[in-house]
Amino acid sequence: MSKPKPEIKKEVVPMPKQDPEERTRNFNEVAQGYTVEQVVAEAERCLQCVKAPCVQGCPVEVDIPAFIQLIKEKRFAEAIRKVKEKNSLPAICGRVCPQEEQCQASCTMGKIGDPVSIGRLERFVSDWERERGLQITEKPDTTGKRVAIVGAGPAGLTVAANLAKLGHGVMVFEALHKPGGVLIYGIPEFRLPKKIVEAEAEYIKKLGVTMKMNALIGRLYTIGELLDRFDAAFIGTGAGLPRFMRIPGENLCGVYSANEFLIRVNLMKAYDFPRCDTPIFVGEKVAVIGGGNTAMDSTRCALRLGAKEVKIVYRRSRAEMPTRAEEVENAEEEGVVLEFLTNPRRFIGNERGWVKAMECIRMRLGEPDASGRRRPVPIEGSEFTMDVDTVIIAIGRTPNPIIQQTTKGLQVTKWGTIVTDENGKTSIQGVYAGGDIVTGQATVISAMGAGKKAAKAIHEYLMSKK
Amino acid sequence: MDQILQGLREATNLHEIVTKRELVPQINLFEFSAKETAAKTKPGQFVILRIDENGERIPLTIAGANVEKGTITVVCHEVGKSTKQLGTLKKGDYILDLLGPLGKPAEIEKFGTVLCVGGGVMTAPLHFQAKAFHEAAHKVIGVIGARTESHLIFEDEMRNVCDELYVATDDGTKGYKGLDFLKELLKKTKTDRVIVMGPVVTMKVVSELTRSHGIPTIVNLIPIMVDGMGMCGACRVTVGGKTLFACVDGPDFDGHLVDFEELMSRLKMFTPQEKLAFVLQEERGGNL
Ligand SMILES: Cc1cc2nc3c(=O)[nH]c(=O)nc-3n(C[C@H](O)[C@H](O)[C@H](O)COP(=O)(O)OP(=O)(O)OC[C@H]3O[C@@H](n4cnc5c(N)ncnc54)[C@H](O)[C@@H]3O)c2cc1C
Ligand SMILES: Cc1cc2nc3c(=O)[nH]c(=O)nc-3n(C[C@H](O)[C@H](O)[C@H](O)COP(=O)(O)OP(=O)(O)OC[C@H]3O[C@@H](n4cnc5c(N)ncnc54)[C@H](O)[C@@H]3O)c2cc1C
Ligand code: SF4
Ligand code: FES
Numbered sequence: 001m002s003k004p005k006p007e008i009k010k011e012v013v014p015m016p017k018q019d020p021e022e023r024t025r026n027f028n029e030v031a032q033g034y035t036v037e038q039v040v041a042e043a044e045r046c047l048q049c050v051k052a053p054c055v056q057g058c059p060v061e062v063d064i065p066a067f068i069q070l071i072k073e074k075r076f077a078e079a080i081r082k083v084k085e086k087n088s089l090p091a092i093c094g095r096v097c098p099q100e101e102q103c104q105a106s107c108t109m110g111k112i113g114d115p116v117s118i119g120r121l122e123r124f125v126s127d128w129e130r131e132r133g134l135q136i137t138e139k140p141d142t143t144g145k146r147v148a149i150v151g152a153g154p155a156g157l158t159v160a161a162n163l164a165k166l167g168h169g170v171m172v173f174e175a176l177h178k179p180g181g182v183l184i185y186g187i188p189e190f191r192l193p194k195k196i197v198e199a200e201a202e203y204i205k206k207l208g209v210t211m212k213m214n215a216l217i218g219r220l221y222t223i224g225e226l227l228d229r230f231d232a233a234f235i236g237t238g239a240g241l242p243r244f245m246r247i248p249g250e251n252l253c254g255v256y257s258a259n260e261f262l263i264r265v266n267l268m269k270a271y272d273f274p275r276c277d278t279p280i281f282v283g284e285k286v287a288v289i290g291g292g293n294t295a296m297d298s299t300r301c302a303l304r305l306g307a308k309e310v311k312i313v314y315r316r317s318r319a320e321m322p323t324r325a326e327e328v329e330n331a332e333e334e335g336v337v338l339e340f341l342t343n344p345r346r347f348i349g350n351e352r353g354w355v356k357a358m359e360c361i362r363m364r365l366g367e368p369d370a371s372g373r374r375r376p377v378p379i380e381g382s383e384f385t386m387d388v389d390t391v392i393i394a395i396g397r398t399p400n401p402i403i404q405q406t407t408k409g410l411q412v413t414k415w416g417t418i419v420t421d422e423n424g425k426t427s428i429q430g431v432y433a434g435g436d437i438v439t440g441q442a443t444v445i446s447a448m449g450a451g452k453k454a455a456k457a458i459h460e461y462l463m464s465k466k
Numbered sequence: 467m468d469q470i471l472q473g474l475r476e477a478t479n480l481h482e483i484v485t486k487r488e489l490v491p492q493i494n495l496f497e498f499s500a501k502e503t504a505a506k507t508k509p510g511q512f513v514i515l516r517i518d519e520n521g522e523r524i525p526l527t528i529a530g531a532n533v534e535k536g537t538i539t540v541v542c543h544e545v546g547k548s549t550k551q552l553g554t555l556k557k558g559d560y561i562l563d564l565l566g567p568l569g570k571p572a573e574i575e576k577f578g579t580v581l582c583v584g585g586g587v588m589t590a591p592l593h594f595q596a597k598a599f600h601e602a603a604h605k606v607i608g609v610i611g612a613r614t615e616s617h618l619i620f621e622d623e624m625r626n627v628c629d630e631l632y633v634a635t636d637d638g639t640k641g642y643k644g645l646d647f648l649k650e651l652l653k654k655t656k657t658d659r660v661i662v663m664g665p666v667v668t669m670k671v672v673s674e675l676t677r678s679h680g681i682p683t684i685v686n687l688i689p690i691m692v693d694g695m696g697m698c699g700a701c702r703v704t705v706g707g708k709t710l711f712a713c714v715d716g717p718d719f720d721g722h723l724v725d726f727e728e729l730m731s732r733l734k735m736f737t738p739q740e741k742l743a744f745v746l747q748e749e750r751g752g753n754l
Contacts, residue, residue, distance in 0.1 A: 114678070175695050177516060177563045185697075200591030217694055219505055240697040244709060251702055251709065251728055253735040260698035270520060276747050277522035280694075343644040351733030367485055400696065402714065 010113025013042040015120060020333040024303045030330055031095075032042050036074070037174050039124045043071040045109060046116050053106035054118060059449045061085045064103060064118055071121055088123075088161050089154060090450060091130060091196045092183060097445050098324045130196070134203045138168035140330045145462045148173060148230040150217045150403065153181020154444045156236035157204055158451030159458070164207040164461050172209060175216040176267065181238055182186025183444070185267040186259070190304070191327070194266075200394070210443025219224040219400035219420030223410070223431060231457050231465065232430045235418060236451065239397045245289070250393070254283065254355040258394035260293045265301045281388030284308040287358055289344060290394035291321040296328065298392040307390070310336050315343040315363050315376040341365070341376065343414035345383065347391060351428050357385045397441050415440060424454030432458055479558040483517075484537055485527035487495035489619045492544040493587055494553055495529070501536030503566045509595040510572025510686070510718055513538065514694045516563035518552055524548050525691045527663075528567060538566075541590035542601070543599040547743040564693075568694045570716045572684070578658035581681075583648075583672050584630070585664020586612055586650045586688070588621045590665040593627065602629040607655065608632065609648065611668070615640035648675055657681050662721060666730050673721030687712045688727055690736065704728050 017023075023030050034042065046068040054064045062083055070079035082088045099119040101103075106117035139410070145168045149156045152174035156357045160170045178184050180197040188344035205211060217223065217237075226233050242257035252280055264270040268278035277364050282305040288298045291314035312331075314321065317340045322326060332338070341363040348357040362382035365374035399416040411419040417440055424432040434450030436442055485497035503513060512527045522740045530539035544550045555561070572595050580599050584592035589610045599606050608628035614631045625631050632651070632699040635643030645668070652675060660683040662672045669685040689712050692698040696714040703712050706723035709714065 063647050145632075166678060167735065175563070175565065176693065181714070214563050216565060216568065219567055220502055238752045240661075242697070242699045244702075246709070251732065253732055257699040260692055260700045261697050268518070272520075273739065274743045276520040277743060279738060279743065281739060354733075401695065 008047070008112075009041075009045055010044070012114035013038050015117075017330075020335070023190065024334050025097055029193050030190050033127055034120055034124050039110065039121060041073055042158070043115055043121060044069050046072075047108055048420065049108050051072070053108060054116075057106040058086075058104045058118045058322075059102065059445045060086045062103075062122075067125065068116070068118075068121060071125065075126050076128045080129045083122055089200055089444075089446070089447075090122050092154070092200065093445055093448075094119050094126055095192050095196075095326070096183075096187060100325050100441060101427075102445070105380060112445060115466060130173065130199050132391065134199065134206075139163060139256035143167045144169070144460065145169065145232075145465075146230045147458060147462070148223060148226040148233045149176075149222075149236065150226075151181065151210065151238055151367040151435075151437070152179035152201070153236055153238045153435060153447060154183065154411055155238070155437075155447040155451040156181070156234065156455075157201065158236045158448045159236065159432075160209045160453045160454035161204045161207055162329050162452060163458060164204070164209045166455075168459070168462065170209045172211045172223075173215040173226075174211065174213050174219050177213050178267065179211055181236075182240075186262050186265055186294070186297065188262070188301055189271075190300070191297065195212040202215040212273050216402065218406040223403060223407045223428070227430060231462055232432065233422070234451075234454055235403055235426070235431065235433040235437055236435045236447070236456065237400045237403055237437045238447075240400045241398045241399060242393070243396045244393060245344065245395060247344065247346050249349055249355065250385075252349040252355040253353050254281065254389055255347060255391045255393065258290070258298045258392050259289070259397065261298050262294070262301065265305070271301070273306060280305065281390070282307050285388045286310045286390040286392065287313050287344075287386065288392045288394055289313050290396070291316065291323065291398070292394065293323050295392075295394035296323050296331050296398070298329055298394050300327075300334060302336055302340065302390065302392065303336065311339050311386075312336060313339045313342050313344060313358075313360065313386075315341065316373065317341055320373045343376070343378065348385070355388060355391055358388050358391060359385050361382055371449065397436075399437050399440065403437075422453070423457035425457060430461065474598060480562065481564045481585050483555055483559050484535075484556055484563070485539075486555070488558045489541065489590075490555070490617050493617075493619055494544075495590070496552070496555075497532075497537045497539045497739055498561070498564060499536055500538050500564050500566075503564065504531040504533050504538050505534050506539055507531035507567045507592075508571035509574065509598045511567035512694070512717065513540065513560055513564055513566030514568065515540075515565075516692070517548070517555070517561050517705060519562065519732050521551075522548050523692060523694065524552065524687065525568075525587065525694055525713075527686070527688070529590040529594050535675060539590075541587055543587035546725065547747050550744070550747065551595070565694065569713060570715075572598075572661070572718055575603055577604060577664070579607065579656060581609065581651075581657045581660045582606045583609045583645075583656075583660065583662045583668070584611070584620075585626070585662075585668040586617070587619070588663040588665075589618075589624065591686075592656075592661065593620050593623050595661060595663075596624060597627045605629050607651075607657070609634065609645075609651075611645065611664070613637065644657070645675075648672065650679070652676065652679055660684070660721075662686070666726055666733070669721060669724075670726040673724070676720050678743045683722035684718050685727065686725060687719055687724065688717060689732055710753050 068084040104115040269276040270280035363376040366377040369375040418433040435447035526540040606633040611634040663686040701712040704725035
């Protein structure tokens, strides 16, 4: 007689989190990670579907059922190896990927209950490995070829790691003083601890990659000059140029771009002022304009820095928010107020040049626009003012322009993104590009996916070159 | 040992202070080893330094570069926590980070007669430009100013590269008292271009004076900056009604179009925090 199958649990194993009261007073990670019992219990929920719809939803096609099976059997070392066959930064992806739109969106379990929490499982095995020290297995023969990578964000780091593993000499040029791109300057400590990003960067250095910080390409060297010294170049400079609203009062004191706010807080550790030198000012009433990850991160940083009232002001409605669902939930638990269908018209200053209020207008949703989302339309006559003493503008970022301005012959779109073929090849021979600089602002995993493809194309190019 | 140090320096990108000289109290000249930066530097550009792991990013205008030696020179006025800390460093010490050159180089074209006005600490980087104009065979008229005689810097250096040099102090202890004499100077001398580097008020006053004469006037704006490479917008300034980023669109702008009032107000954004950091540092006896 066969054993009766244990009943499949419909509900996901909840993630242990810091209490909302507690966590708004610190910058420690909110989600604390599964225990061994919890991770196995969550892995048990996986049905091991033959067609594995989850894998189709994953931009880098991690063999999800296989690594989950290994977790079930507590074979964690093998599980992480399985993940890393396809994804070189799993500790990061497990924390910041929008799984609910990717692998988990198509998970079969989602039809009868909660989808399997694939991201949390991925996070567990990568943390398990890191706590034991990342090991380098392969040491390839050198090919004698040299590649310059511009920008140390997820796209650049992925290319660097993949090419180093193939034996190429790789040098990364990064303008900031630390590698990681948005992972280090934008995403806050409480969502992605910096020690994780640092460990990944250390691992890539161990692969033999040289990282040159404080090197702004375009000013220190042009791409043309790099090509004199290297056999190929990859541009992964991201979309870091903050967009402003171009409405009156935007340059008042107390009005930040989300990038300024987040760079001060995360890269420069202003939350530890005055132990760290970079200052930040956060008032009592903070309004964050926008509805994406950047807006959500700014909001939650503002709360932790002591703001009494933090509002998200978003011109569309909840359904259109381009954010990880988990982070909206976290922000609401922490007391963030969401003002939907509202848009600022102008900022009003006091006699010292500081913002004191914001004139807003209510919006309604009209016909769908190019992005397929319903276009917000102002409702005339619905203007009102909101008292604020800090405003953070998080309405999007456009491509960093310095390389495009200083590279002759590089084909660029009217939005400032670099034109490439599907493998990242640009209009200049030997120059490849990928990540947000090609797609406009997107996700960590799509930048990594682009990096993977570009690395493959660069390798083929180098090996075909005499 | 030297070799080990050299290797370490290259691996960690540390930058050594090869010269430090006090010009006047609280204003120091530093020469940093920064080979790659030196090779690319042009007058008008700046660097961003970080002293140590907890340090903030300190923008300083480049006052000279020596390609053979692989060094750049900056002159720094101690006005708060970070600049004071920099002032405590000695020859042979290292700083953690140096990024540059940043910003667009100054335009050194054939203009004719150029009037270079420098105030306070910014006289030093102004000299770097005046020298370039001089070497490009321009007629250079220099005006340098400070609060009082004992705060004047770079007088001899400026004299060497200027066809005429005027000195002014706020209190009249040396040369002209204030900048009013510029009115007369502009009347009697045909000037094709004016460059102003110094306190915001100086740039504003000079721009007002030259406006009626219709003389193109370039001001060097130094708003608060964070990254210095166009990613934060902290340095935004309004020029001709448009918002521009001083770190990538500047730092040089048309003085007749700049909104100086806004710039002055934005420079005070972090004053309470800066004061706190300064007071805490003083309490610790300046030791960090
Ligand atoms: C606040 C915030 C939160 C986010 N949250 C998420 C999330 O939860 N999940 C998710 O999937 N995505 C998220 N994103 C988006 C994601 O971070 C980006 O899509 C991704 O980082 C893009 O990677 P990249 O390598 O193309 O560029 P970046 O990460 O932007 O890295 C580019 C690097 O290039 C450097 N650089 C730029 N110009 C030069 C130059 N001229 N010379 C040398 N170096 C240069 C930059 O300093 C930077 O380090 C978030 C973005 C932000 C801003
Ligand atoms: C592009 C650029 C080039 C610069 N070049 C030079 C230079 O060659 N020599 C030099 O001595 N200084 C220069 N500065 C100014 C210098 O960077 C600041 O004085 C320094 O960052 C202040 O740091 P702190 O911690 O010592 O003082 P803080 O405590 O930060 O500030 C003390 C006082 O200085 C003022 N201040 C702060 N930031 C600036 C700023 N960016 N510009 C002017 N005043 C400021 C504040 O309003 C405050 O009153 C430059 C600034 C920029 C943006
Ligand atoms: S779709 Fe869901 S249940 Fe099916 S294999 Fe993938 S994770 Fe497991
Ligand atoms: S200093 Fe950040 S954009 Fe200029």
